[in-house]
């Protein structure tokens with residue numbers, strides 16, 4: 001049986017033989033002699049299961065114990081307690097609310113081991129479920145760094161409002177993904193999400209593409225055609241590169257935003273359309289307004305809820321997770337044996353400044369999966385030069401090396417935490433803590449559940 005982390009909060013007179021028996025049964029026991037120590041350990045380490053050993057003779061600890069148990073997250077509690085403690089309503093309450101199970105003291109080590117295993121399985125299930133929920137809420141956006149957390153929070157907030165949203169950010173940074181997230185979280189989620197790249201449609205066609213046309217409205221209009229805004233009725237219309245919209249169409253869009261009606265080209269009557277507008281631009285629209293290229297009134301109408309998607313170089317902590325996510329997707333598609341990054345490849349990814357943002361990262365990984373001759377991707381496969389060893393200080397170098405070593409090892413051993421910890425020469429608990437620090441996802445399942 002592999003070793004499992006167990007926090008043992010010993011507030012009783014449990015003998016070392018019980019702890020010894022649990023260690024022999026495969027538990028990696030970390031003992032806390034009092035609640036303050038337990039709180040300290042919980043703050044720094046993650047325990048799947050926690051065991052409370054408590055005697056009736058202890059002075060009243062109710063409030064402290066309650067706080068300690070409540071503060072613990074992602075752990076299943078098991079108690080071994082003197083039966084007399086059950087007379088205390090507060091203790092009984094705590095057991096009933098927060099504990100997986102309890103055994104009367106003195107506990108038989110074998111029975112306790114079995115109970116702890118059950119609690120362990122339940123904790124794993126809960127974690128997996130929790131992670132899926134978290135990823136489900138992540139709008140299909142990979143990344144756990146502070147910038148992404150902020151972006152998700154903004155998406156969540158604006159989604160519940162019906163006002164227009166203006167998304168700024170460099171090309172390839174994920175503006176469309178953010179728009180999809182807003183739609184999916186809004187009350188319009190069951191309606192259509194229609195994405196239009198205003199810069200990609202010929203100026204001759206864009207009017208009728210967006211607003212539709214009547215039969216005979218212009219040469220070649222042999223039948224009536226409803227436009228993309230109408231198609232978004234009940235849902236969201238995402239207008240990408242809104243800065244490229246010709247000025248006369250800006251006027252029609254402004255009218256739509258004000259009156260919620262559109263007029264097809266060649267039509268005499270207008271049609272009511274209920275579609276939320278989410279627009280995006282990689283150019284600074286305020287500047288375009290100043291230069292007379294964008295209508296000021298439209299700018300203010302659109303800019304009710306502004307969101308900025310940060311460039312990838314400002315959230316480099318997400319690069320390893322994104323790279324691995326794209327690698328799984330591309331390798332699966334291509335059916336190759338490529339399944340990880342060499343240390344220097346990861347270092348090269350972290351040294352690059354990503355002018356093309358996430359799209360560039362995706363493309364480089366896609367290329368690498370095709371180019372790699374070996375199981376691990378090298379810097380050259382990514383079209384990047386191995387970075388020079390100028391790390392900007394020893395601390396940064398140590399941090400980067402630590403992150404690389406963990407990512408590469410996890411990839412190589414198929415995300416098996418026990419084997420990776422052994423190879424890296426640390427305990428599983430230390431590895432979990434380091435993964436947390438570097439925002440490295442735990443399992444292949446987690447990544448796969450990120451797939452759209």
Ligand SMILES: Nc1ncnc2c1ncn2[C@@H]1O[C@H](COP(=O)(O)OP(=O)(O)OP(=O)(O)O)[C@@H](O)[C@H]1O
Nearest residue numbers: 140141142170171172173174175176177282358359
């Ligand atoms: N956080 C992310 N997680 C996973 N994939 C992402 C993320 N951000 C962007 N991508 C992917 O990167 C690519 C570019 O994203 P997207 O099209 O949303 O960028 P954009 O800012 O709208 O680009 P443009 O301005 O060129 O239209 C897409 O394939 C998208 O799925």
